[in-house]
Amino acid sequence: MSGFTGAAYPKELPTAIATKAREAHERGDEFAIDLLTGASTAPDCDGVLAEAEAIRYRMPYQSDPAMRAAINAGTMKYQDLHLSHSGQQVEQGFFGERIDVAVVEVTRITEEGNLIPSSGVGNNVEYLDAAERIIIEVNSWQSLNLEGMADVYRVAPLPNRGPIPIINVGDRIGTPHITIDIDKVVAVVETDSPDRNSPFKPFDETSRQIAGYFLDFLEGEVQAGRLTYDGYIMQSGVGNVPSAVMAGLLDSKFENIQAYTEVVQDGMLDLIDAGKMTVASATSFALSPQYAEKMNREAARYRRHLVTRPLQISNSPEVIRRMGLISSNGMIEADIYGNVNFTHVAGTRIMNGIGGSGDFTRNAFASTFISPASAKDGAISAIVPFASHIDHTEHDAMVVITEYGVADLRGLAPRDRAPKLIEIAHPDYRPLLEEYVERANRNAHLHTPHDLATAFDFHVNLAEKGSME
Amino acid sequence: MSGFTGAAYPKELPTAIATKAREAHERGDEFAIDLLTGASTAPDCDGVLAEAEAIRYRMPYQSDPAMRAAINAGTMKYQDLHLSHSGQQVEQGFFGERIDVAVVEVTRITEEGNLIPSSGVGNNVEYLDAAERIIIEVNSWQSLNLEGMADVYRVAPLPNRGPIPIINVGDRIGTPHITIDIDKVVAVVETDSPDRNSPFKPFDETSRQIAGYFLDFLEGEVQAGRLTYDGYIMQSGVGNVPSAVMAGLLDSKFENIQAYTEVVQDGMLDLIDAGKMTVASATSFALSPQYAEKMNREAARYRRHLVTRPLQISNSPEVIRRMGLISSNGMIEADIYGNVNFTHVAGTRIMNGIGGSGDFTRNAFASTFISPASAKDGAISAIVPFASHIDHTEHDAMVVITEYGVADLRGLAPRDRAPKLIEIAHPDYRPLLEEYVERANRNAHLHTPHDLATAFDFHVNLAEKGSME
Numbered sequence: 001m002s003g004f005t006g007a008a009y010p011k012e013l014p015t016a017i018a019t020k021a022r023e024a025h026e027r028g029d030e031f032a033i034d035l036l037t038g039a040s041t042a043p044d045c046d047g048v049l050a051e052a053e054a055i056r057y058r059m060p061y062q063s064d065p066a067m068r069a070a071i072n073a074g075t076m077k078y079q080d081l082h083l084s085h086s087g088q089q090v091e092q093g094f095f096g097e098r099i100d101v102a103v104v105e106v107t108r109i110t111e112e113g114n115l116i117p118s119s120g121v122g123n124n125v126e127y128l129d130a131a132e133r134i135i136i137e138v139n140s141w142q143s144l145n146l147e148g149m150a151d152v153y154r155v156a157p158l159p160n161r162g163p164i165p166i167i168n169v170g171d172r173i174g175t176p177h178i179t180i181d182i183d184k185v186v187a188v189v190e191t192d193s194p195d196r197n198s199p200f201k202p203f204d205e206t207s208r209q210i211a212g213y214f215l216d217f218l219e220g221e222v223q224a225g226r227l228t229y230d231g232y233i234m235q236s237g238v239g240n241v242p243s244a245v246m247a248g249l250l251d252s253k254f255e256n257i258q259a260y261t262e263v264v265q266d267g268m269l270d271l272i273d274a275g276k277m278t279v280a281s282a283t284s285f286a287l288s289p290q291y292a293e294k295m296n297r298e299a300a301r302y303r304r305h306l307v308t309r310p311l312q313i314s315n316s317p318e319v320i321r322r323m324g325l326i327s328s329n330g331m332i333e334a335d336i337y338g339n340v341n342f343t344h345v346a347g348t349r350i351m352n353g354i355g356g357s358g359d360f361t362r363n364a365f366a367s368t369f370i371s372p373a374s375a376k377d378g379a380i381s382a383i384v385p386f387a388s389h390i391d392h393t394e395h396d397a398m399v400v401i402t403e404y405g406v407a408d409l410r411g412l413a414p415r416d417r418a419p420k421l422i423e424i425a426h427p428d429y430r431p432l433l434e435e436y437v438e439r440a441n442r443n444a445h446l447h448t449p450h451d452l453a454t455a456f457d458f459h460v461n462l463a464e465k466g467s468m469e
Numbered sequence: 470m471s472g473f474t475g476a477a478y479p480k481e482l483p484t485a486i487a488t489k490a491r492e493a494h495e496r497g498d499e500f501a502i503d504l505l506t507g508a509s510t511a512p513d514c515d516g517v518l519a520e521a522e523a524i525r526y527r528m529p530y531q532s533d534p535a536m537r538a539a540i541n542a543g544t545m546k547y548q549d550l551h552l553s554h555s556g557q558q559v560e561q562g563f564f565g566e567r568i569d570v571a572v573v574e575v576t577r578i579t580e581e582g583n584l585i586p587s588s589g590v591g592n593n594v595e596y597l598d599a600a601e602r603i604i605i606e607v608n609s610w611q612s613l614n615l616e617g618m619a620d621v622y623r624v625a626p627l628p629n630r631g632p633i634p635i636i637n638v639g640d641r642i643g644t645p646h647i648t649i650d651i652d653k654v655v656a657v658v659e660t661d662s663p664d665r666n667s668p669f670k671p672f673d674e675t676s677r678q679i680a681g682y683f684l685d686f687l688e689g690e691v692q693a694g695r696l697t698y699d700g701y702i703m704q705s706g707v708g709n710v711p712s713a714v715m716a717g718l719l720d721s722k723f724e725n726i727q728a729y730t731e732v733v734q735d736g737m738l739d740l741i742d743a744g745k746m747t748v749a750s751a752t753s754f755a756l757s758p759q760y761a762e763k764m765n766r767e768a769a770r771y772r773r774h775l776v777t778r779p780l781q782i783s784n785s786p787e788v789i790r791r792m793g794l795i796s797s798n799g800m801i802e803a804d805i806y807g808n809v810n811f812t813h814v815a816g817t818r819i820m821n822g823i824g825g826s827g828d829f830t831r832n833a834f835a836s837t838f839i840s841p842a843s844a845k846d847g848a849i850s851a852i853v854p855f856a857s858h859i860d861h862t863e864h865d866a867m868v869v870i871t872e873y874g875v876a877d878l879r880g881l882a883p884r885d886r887a888p889k890l891i892e893i894a895h896p897d898y899r900p901l902l903e904e905y906v907e908r909a910n911r912n913a914h915l916h917t918p919h920d921l922a923t924a925f926d927f928h929v930n931l932a933e934k935g936s937m938e
Contacts, residue, residue, distance in 0.1 A: 057882065074915030077882035082864050092834065093695055094879045158793025158834055159702055163632030226562055233628055317832060318787035324627025339859065347921055349914035354864055362831060363786060365561065365627055388921060390808065390859040395551050395823055410563045413526065413546035445818035446543030452816055452857060453929050456921040463921070 002104040002127075003045060004038035004284035004311070005063075005238065005263050006196030008120035010103045010137045012189050014045040021054035032056035036090065036099065038122020038284065038311060039083060039355060040064065042196035050076065060086040061353040072349050080343060080353040083262070084315035087126035091157070101186075102131035107142045109188070114177035117150040117308065118142040119195055119295075120284025125154060125178055125310050134184045139191045145299035148176050150308045166319050169233060169258040170279035170307055200266055200288035203244040206372050209403040211244035214328065214370055215252060217399060217406050221326075221366070229253045235261040235320075235360045237329040238286050241370045243267050245328065250274055260323050262314055262356045264306055266291045272305045281307045283314035315356045320363040327364035329357040331371045331392075333384045334400050336418040336433060337448055338409045340369055340392035345380075346459040347388030354391045361396050366410070373402035373426040379467040383425035385436040386455035400424065414448045428469065432458070471573040471596075472514060473507035473753035473780070474532075474707065474732050475665030477589035479572045479606045481658050483514040490523035501525035505559065505568065507591020507753065507780060508552060508824060509533065511665035519545065529555040530822040541818050549812060549822040552731070553784035556595035561627070570655075571600035576611045578657070583646035586619040586777065587611040588664055588764075589753025594623060594647055594779050602655045609661045614768035617645050619777045635788050638702060638727040639748035639776055669735055669757035672713040675841050678872040680713035683797065683839055684721060686868060686875050690795075690835070698722045704730040704789075704829045706798040707755050710839045712736050714797070719743055729792050731783060731825045733775055735760045741774045750776045752783035784825045789832040796833035798826040800840045800861075802853045803869050805887040805902060806917055807878045809838055809861035814849075815928040816857030823860045830865050835879070842871035842895040848936040852894035854905040855924035869893065883917045897938065901927070 003009025017033065024031035033054060039061035040046065049055050050067035053075065060081040062068065070076040081089065089095065104124050106115045117124065118139055128134060153174030155161060165173050203211075221227035232254050236242045246267025249257060259268055259280035266288050271277035285308075287295060295302060313319065332351065333341045342357055344350050361367040369392070371382045382402060394414065400407045400421060407420040422433045436457075440449035458468040472478025486502065493500035501524060508530035509515065515533035518524050522544065524536075529550040531537065539545040550558065558564065573593050575584040586593065587608055597603060622643030624630060634642050672680075690696035701723050705711045715736025718726060728737055728749035735757050740746035754777075756764060764771060782788065801820065802810045811826055813819050830836040838861070840851045851871060863883065869876045869890060876889040891902045905926075909918035927937040 071916045072914045074884070074918075077885065078916060079880065079882050080864065085864075089879070093693060097694070158791075159700070160636050160793065161791055162636055163634065163787070163791065165632065167629050167631055224562060225566070231628070317790055318632070321786055322627075322630055322632065324629065344917060346914075347919050347924075348912050348917055350916040358862075358864060388919075389917065391862055391864065393827075393860055393862065395549065395554075395827060395860065410558070411548065413548050415543070416546065443817050445541045445815075447540045447547060447819040448813060448817055448858065449543075450816045450857075452925040452932070455816075455925060460922050 001035060001037050001041070001045065002120070002122055002124050003041035004120040004122040005040050005286040006042045006198060007285040008105050008118045008122065008195065009037070009041035009045045010105050011044060011139060011191040011193040012137060013103045013135060015048050018048040018052035018054050021052040025053065036095065036123070036127065038120060038124070040352065061355045063352040068350065078350070080350070082354060082358045083311050083356040084317060084359040087123035087310065087312050090123070090126050090130050098132050099127060099130045101133045101135060102127040103135045103137065104128060105137045105139050107144055107146055108138060109136060110177060113182040114179050116147045116177050118146060121150055121152065121308050121310050122283055123311050125152060128178060128180050131184060133186045134180060135187045135189065136185060137189045137191050139193065141192050141194050143296040143299040145303065149299070149303040149306050150176055152176070152178050152310060153313055155312055164313060164316055164318055166313070167322065169260045169281050169323065172307065195285070195292060197287055197289045197292045200290070201240060203240045206403045207240040207244040210241045210370050210372065210401055211248045213401045213406050214245050214368065215248050217368065217401065218254070229255060231256045231258060233258045233260055233323050233325040235259065235325050235327040235364065236265065237357065238263060238265060239330055241330065242328065246271060250276060260320065260325050269294065269302065272302065277305070279305050279307070281309060281314060283309055283311045315359040317359060317363045320360055324365040327360035327367045329361065329369055331369040331382065333382050333387055334369060334397065334421060335384050335387040336421050336437065337414040338394045338397045338400070338417050338421065339387040339390045340397045341387040341389045342391035344389035346462055358392065361392050366398050367396060368399040368401060369397055370401045373404055373424060378426065378428060380462060381426055381429040381458065381468050383421050383429065383433060384458045385433065386450065388456060388459045415446065432469070470504060470506045470510070470514065471589070471591055471593050472510035473589040473591040474509050474755040475511045475667060476754040477574050477587045477591065477664065478506070478510035478514045479574050480513060480608060480660040480662040481606060482572045482604060484517050487517040487521035487523050490521040494522065505564065505592070505596065507589060507593070509821065530824045532821040537819065547819070549819070551823060551827045552780050552825040553786060553828040556592040556779065556781050559592070559595045559599050567601050568596060568599045570602045570604060571596040572604045572606065573597060574606045574608050576613055576615050577607060578605060579646060582651040583648050585616045585646050587615060590619055590621065590777050590779050591752055592780050594621060597647060597649050600653060603649060603653045604656045604658065605654060606658045606660050609659065610663050612765040612768040614772065618768070618772040618775050619645055621645070621647050621779060622782055624781055633782060633785055633787055635782070636791065638729045638750050638792065641776065664754070664761060666756055666758045666761045669759070670709060672709045675872045676709040676713040679710045679839050679841065679870055680717045682870045682875050683714050683837065684717045686837065686870065687723070698724060700725045700727060702727045702729055702792050702794040704728065704794050704796040704833065705734065706826065707732060707734060708799055710799065711797065715740060719745060729789065729794050738763065738771065741771065746774070748774050748776070750778060750783060752778055752780045784828040786828060786832045789829055793834040796829035796836045798830065798838055800838040800851065802851050802856055803838060803866065803890060804853050804856040805890050805906065806883040807863045807866045807869065807886050807890065808856040808859045809866045810856040810858045811860035813858035815931055827861065830861050835867050836865060837868040837870060838866055839870045842873055842893065847895065847897060849931060850895055850898040850927065850937050852890050852898065852902060853927045854902065855919065857925060857928045884915065901938070
């Protein structure tokens with residue numbers, strides 16, 4: 001299915017499939033599908049399907065509460081892939097030679113039988129190519145003026161394919177439509193429903209503080225001669241802190257900002273409107289209802305500044321490394337040596353997934369992780385002795401930022417990273433972290449000292465007593 | 470300093486610096502350098518410097534026993550970077566604006582003042598560019614016929630640089646020499662000493678079995694239509710098992726094998742001599758003394774089949790992903806969900822470093838880890854409940870192979886990976902691993918079930934009792 005962060009997912013088929021599943025289950029029959037998407041979708045897609053117990057296996061990224069509950073209850077299987085790998089692995093046949101059905105939302109089908117992507121591209125090209133049958137949802141809620149925003153490029157098959165010829169963020173290398181084998185189309189469904197469009201949450205004081213430190217970090221890069229005020233290239237995860245960062249950039253000295261990122265966010269439209277951002281490349285939208293309406297009204301204007309690309313291109317290691325961008329993503333926790341847990345609370349309870357954070361972190365000019373130092377009223381510390389799940393290793397995370405400051409880990413051996421990270425931990429947790437370091441330093445091996453017997457005490461405490469303290 | 474896996478490192482300056490350090494220390498003066506190399510060097514480079522306590526900080530990969538001891542004793546600082554990042558981060562100024570001195574081994578200096586690399590290129594280009602002063606060691610032990618093997622290409626500065634125009638393994642895109650600013654040269658030293666060239670160890674029965682399973686895996690890929698017998702592109706770590714794999718390939722159906730890898734190994738020369746391998750691209754040699762002599766005698770012939778490249782190119786994520794290669798590296802341990810520890814025994818004692826294993830694993834068509842199921846006469850299991858250090862995450866490791874078989878983790882949710890990995894564990898450890906899974910499955914969250922309180926019991930046992938059992 002199409003769909004990426006609540007945009008461009010099919011609006012009718014998921015509910016229809018969920019209904020079929022319920023009917024089958026009531027009859028005592030088995031009914032479960034394996035669902036591949038671009039990333040998270042919405043309650044009327046992932047949500048209804050999870051509630052109907054209609055899914056056996058799901059990949060990649062998801063964020064629906066009902067689906068998350070099913071995954072953590074062990075009733076649904078989920079594989080959390082790097083987004084840049086997901087379409088590629090389908091092409092490579094890791095999920096079988098063919099996909100049964102591709103269900104893809106578009107704004108229109110051209111007279112030649114080509115598909116105009118709606119609010120995102122995701123893995124649509126790979127899924128349409130691999131599918132035996134195609135079902136198209138034509139959604140009239142989406143603006144027809146989105147046409148021209150997508151840049152559809154098929155990477156050649158492996159091995160020994162050529163370079164992806166993108167050098168600048170806004171380069172267009174493909175077509176505005178997706179070509180398909182029309183003989184595979186078994187149905188066209190007309191819909192008129194909005195994307196999910198999570199409401200915008202006004203950012204709090206903590207987010208504002210973290211954003212301030214992030215901007216300080218950018219200023220520091222300028223001072224060090226590694227960045228200029230002209231043409232900073234951002235990648236940004238979604239959430240309160242990134243929104244605060246983008247608001248901060250509005251009033252900053254940075255000009256001609258560009259985004260080579262995964263999703264177009266409210267803050268980017270504000271930066272474009274203010275003349276501060278020239279172009280954003282992404283695979284999809286993640287807009288609030290208010291901004292989605294603005295987009296639908298003004299798509300013809302925004303498409304001069306926006307490019308939506310297949311996920312293999314928006315998240316391509318090749319292009320990301322070539323750009324020289326600064327990545328910025330949230331996290332659940334980082335340990336004292338800079339290993340980052342992006343996905344699992346206390347090592348076991350998955351929240352969403354790694355998404356594209358690995359694609360960007362691993363290939364950025366500089367990688368940053370931004371997060372409040374504590375969560376759940378202080379019950380959870382974002383800095384821990386040993387990350388309870390590791391999605392980004394000590395080799396990948398360069399800078400960690402909380403409301404207490406910036407821990408710049410570049411060029412540092414592990415033992416020199418620990419004090420930097422403890423300095424930006426919540427003050428209540430600093431003595432506990434220092435106690436751990438003291439215990440760890442009694443180890444016979446002092447490159448990456450640990451006391452493995454107590455390395456997860458924070459997490460065991462959380463599970464048993466409801467707090468890491 | 471130049472140097473990569475015991476090849477192409479300076480032979481005289483390290484000892485001279487070590488002597489200076491000892492003299493200073495005897496006088497009660499401080500003396501310590503920060504040493505950046507291509508990767509591991511040799512006893513007469515890393516070894517003498519570590520023994521003289523002449524190093525404050527070292528990056529990236531190392532493997533010298535004396536150096537490892539100093540790092541684990543906490544008397545020397547070490548940062549273990551992805552090799553593809555190491556030169557790039559120097560260019561980016563993460564280690565300061567300039568390097569003080571570059572000490573680089575070459576076979577000769579041309580009349581124009583260009584340098585002909587000896588048995589490896591590594592980070593020489595970046596270091597020579599960033600250095601304030603240059604010292605050149607001209608080593609007459611190295612064959613002058615190595616000239617023409619190196620393909621020196623400078624990636625353009627960030628941001629928005631162009632593609633690296635390599636499509637096929639053997640493509641040459643640069644020059645056979647390194648251009649330098651001659652005014653920076655402060656000394657030229659003549660040497661005549663061999664590379665380290667670790668002796669070849671005949672492979673044992675276990676290695677032969679693992680190699681057999683690896684070849685079965687390749688055959689499976691052919692059966693699945695994902696690989697052909699013509700033109701398999703390999704990346705291969707160094708060691709007993711890879712040597713056994715290459716010996717196995719000699720008698721296999723695979724033809725026109727290519728290697729896009731880090732180092733040229735004995736087995737690759739055998740494959741070239743047998744007409745089974747057409748071309749190998751690497752950054753350096755890792756040959757036994759016997760094969761190094763053969764290389765020195767027959768470099769003019771071998772250079773038709775070999776390309777040595779700067780590390781940023783040999784390990785480029787861009788080129789690796791484009792090639793569609795199958796990566797194959799060793800490991801210390803994998804946990805039941807497929808997270809791989811490549812570097813630290815029991816989470817604390819560093820062995821060598823991540824090297825390029827992350828560059829290749831993360832961007833390969835398919836990534837494999839090959840290792841005996843147990844070590845130290847069974848005291849250590851290569852399959853554990855929770856990896857005590859994670860260098861390659863569950864998102865990156867696709868296939869794990871031991872002498873008990875192949876665990877193909879592709880397309881599987883975490884809980885479906887555990888039985889596959891336990892099946893290839895040493896039989897003595899399978900019941901213990903199954904007990905852990907049972908305990909973990911009592912967790913409230915069943916996507917990646919763990920019992921964090923006992924997750925490191927294997928490692929705590931090893932530290933306390935000398936065995937994981």
